[in-house]
Amino acid sequence: MSTLVSAAHITKKYQSTTAVKDVSFELQAGQVLGLLGHNGAGKSSLIGALLGSLSHQGEIRVCGLNPVSQRAQLMSNLAYISDVNVLPEWMTVAQILRYTSGVHPSFDISKAKQLLSSTQIALSKKISALSKGMKVQLHLSIIIATDTKVLILDEPTLGLDLIYRDTFYRHLIEWFHDGERALIIASHEVNEIEHLLTDVLMLKQGKVVLQGDMDSLHAQYFIVDALHQHQEVIKQMSPISSQAGLGSTKWLLKSQYRSQAEGLGEIINPNLQEIFIALQKEGV
Amino acid sequence: MHPSFFMLEKELLEHKIVTRLPLFLLVFGLLILGSIVLNTDSISNMSLQFNYQGNDAPDFAQGLSRVIAFGAGAVSLLLSIMYLAKTFRKERQEGSLMFWRSMPVSDLQTHVVKLGFALILIPLICSLLVLSAELLLWFISLTNGQDLISLLGEVSFFGVLLSWLMFMAKMILVSLALLPLACLLLAVSQVSNSPLLVVVVGAYTLKLVSTYVFTFTSLADFIRDISSMPMALLTAQQPLMVFVQVGWLSCLGAYLLGSLCLIVSLLLRK
Amino acid sequence: MSDWNDKQPIFHQIKELIEEQILLGVWQEGCALPSVRAVAADMKINHQTVMKAYQLLVDKNLIEKKRGQGMFVLPGAAEKLKMEQKQLFLTRDIVNIAQMLKRIDMPVQDFIEELEKQIEENR
Incomplete structure (x- = not known):
């Protein structure tokens, strides 16, 4: 497998604040990285650096290219969809497809048209007349019809209704399955993307608070659903978070306490959302 | 086909005024001419008037050609400047900048296409306006009888082609003179939302400050010469003389500043 | 997106779902199972997770992989x-x-x- 993205010691400082502090990661073909964090955690800055639109310290290579000095070349293999529409509103669907076919060497216009034919998006329609979901769908169709190796999604389904969400993820997963590609998804909706991810990078105030593949992540934490009477014992294990229920409390613990906690209640695998919320709360 | 072709096509779609204004002027001119031709009384009146003024007819035809050429040239200049001030700002304001930058097109190519659109394609479109207007006059002179010929004098097909070529030659010089200003506008329009205002106010301030504060008039002269050059070229009988009058030093300075602006604009685009 | 429980990993839950469906006759013996691509797209999960589930079933000799054709339910499954x-x-x-x-x-x-x-x- 080939390394598609490598970022080493990425730091982005603004006058008074540090948006990203010493973030490093690598992404191989077949990996899906979830970029998690609250607003202002540094997700956008990191994405900006990957896209070459933000100056930064540290070394980034996407498909072996420098995003700033080799942007034009890189854009044959790198694409980006955000929650803000970037498609030119004054163009029609047919016009934007024609333009892309002219300037993008690997764009397959018949494939794009075929993808769009399964949706409500008519070629003669102006982009400004499309709904938010349609615009995202159109953008994804354009990207799928090119030879994109690395796709970065920034809150892609924000404000989309359920039907468009479904089509979006369906096309995305099929496309991802069909090639040697890597995907980076930044999203608040942790539950929605959790099962797509192979890796996680969690940021808090610009710093990495969690990094690794999903399997090791589940090996790092567990939840014990214990009766109230065990409260004092469990508090000794420095629980990360707790959620009180009827007669029992769910405690999120680090896996080093697993053998100690096993007799105290039912052991549950935490989902990403629970770990996310717990880690974001920690130390605030 | 080369990517630049599709990029130019996109600019044409985006800035429809570039094709619509010349087309509108052509239709407008056609209507006026039509009404004059239909109303033969007014033609005899006009020829009468001209006779009174003592101008002979062939001069009027030449004068009309000159008016058409000047009008089309001024429209071209206006469209070019408006386009240059708008194109980068519009992309930024509507948010499509991120989309254009997500295409495998280098910043240099984008700049070359935009300059080519403003300085080659727009004059070319306006030259079509000249050509069709001249052809129209020629056609009218063929079909309409003596009245018009007495007014316009002999209009030949060769003459039509000649004035078209002359117009294009003149516009090449105008575009050359406009090039440094074009680069300046591209650079300024990336940081300001009203680039034309910034450039005009900036130029006047520089002029005033250099003249009255530093009593250094050469800078004011330079700004005046360079900024008035495109218009001077349009009205000049012998356009090449305009370059001579401005002087090679000022021209060189303008091009140096222009390339500097282009570099700044490329860096700003990053 | 689907209703997964938090007791077991998802690939395990998919495996159990398919086993149940084989028992119920949804997937007849000798018939093809849906492709990894289709399952991943339907369930909105990573295709590697689906592959893991299918591998567990292959290991139990319940299904077999036919090259270029996909997964088939074995006789006697x-x-x-x-x-x-x-x-x-x-x-x-x-x-x-x-x-x-x-x-x-x-x-x-x-x-x-x-x-x-x-x-x-x-x-």
Whole structure:
């Protein structure tokens, strides 16, 4: 497998604040990285650096290219969809497809048209007349019809209704399955993307608070659903978070306490959302 | 086909005024001419008037050609400047900048296409306006009888082609003179939302400050010469003389500043 | 997106779902299972997770991979699963029932009568 993205010691400082502090990661073909964090955690800055639109310290290579000095070349293999529409509103669907076919060497216009034919998006329609979901769908169709190796999604389904969400993820997963590609998804909706991810990078105030593949992540934490009477014992294990229920409390613990906690209640695998919320709360 | 072709096509779609204004002027001119031709009384009146003024007819035809050429040239200049001030700002304001930058097109190519659109394609479109207007006059002179010929004098097909070529030659010089200003506008329009205002106010301030504060008039002269050059070229009988009058030093300075602006604009685009 | 429980990894849950469906006859023996791509897109999960689930079934000799054609249910798979469930019932559910009978003080005879009644009704 080939390394598609490598970022080493990425730091982005603004006058008074540090948006990203010493973030490093690598992404191989077949990996899906979830970029998690609250607003202002540094997700956008990191994405900006990957896209070459933000100056930064540290070394980034996407498909072996420098995003700033080799942007034009890189854009044959790198694409980006955000929650803000970037498609030119004054163009029609047919016009934007024609333009892309002219300037993008690997764009397959018949494939794009075929993808769009399964949706409500008519070629003669102006982009400004499309709904938010349609615009995202159109953008994804354009990207799928090119030879994109690395796709970065920034809150892609924000404000989309359920039907468009479904089509979006369906096309995305099929496309991802069909090639040697890597995907980076930044999203608040942790539950929605959790099962797509192979890796996680969690940021808090610009710093990495969690990094690794999903399997090791589940090996790092567990939840014990214990009766109230065990409260004092469990508090000794420095629980990360707790959620009180009827007669029992769910405690999120680090896996080093697993053998100690096993007799105290039912052991549950935490989902990403629970770990996310717990880690974001920690130390605030 | 080369990517630049599709990029130019996109600019044409985006800035429809570039094709619509010349087309509108052509239709407008056609209507006026039509009404004059239909109303033969007014033609005899006009020829009468001209006779009174003592101008002979062939001069009027030449004068009309000159008016058409000047009008089309001024429209071209206006469209070019408006386009240059708008194109980068519009992309930024509507948010499509991120989309254009997500295409495998280098910043240099984008700049070359935009300059080519403003300085080659727009004059070319306006030259079509000249050509069709001249052809129209020629056609009218063929079909309409003596009245018009007495007014316009002999209009030949060769003459039509000649004035078209002359117009294009003149516009090449105008575009050359406009090039440094074009680069300046591209650079300024990336940081300001009203680039034309910034450039005009900036130029006047520089002029005033250099003249009255530093009593250094050469800078004011330079700004005046360079900024008035495109218009001077349009009205000049012998356009090449305009370059001579401005002087090679000022021209060189303008091009140096222009390339500097282009570099700044490329860096700003990053 | 789907209703996964938090007791077991998802690939395990997919495996169990397919086993149940083989038992119910949704996937007949000798028939093809849906492609990894289709399952991933339908369930909105990573295709590697689906591949893991299919691999577990291959390891249990319930399905086989035919090159270029996908996954097929092996003959005897349903029978094998039935045996497995029987075993599971004897080792796990019977124990639970015994514990329950004890907890509610119910004689075995009464339980058998109730059970027979239930079987009669379902017939």
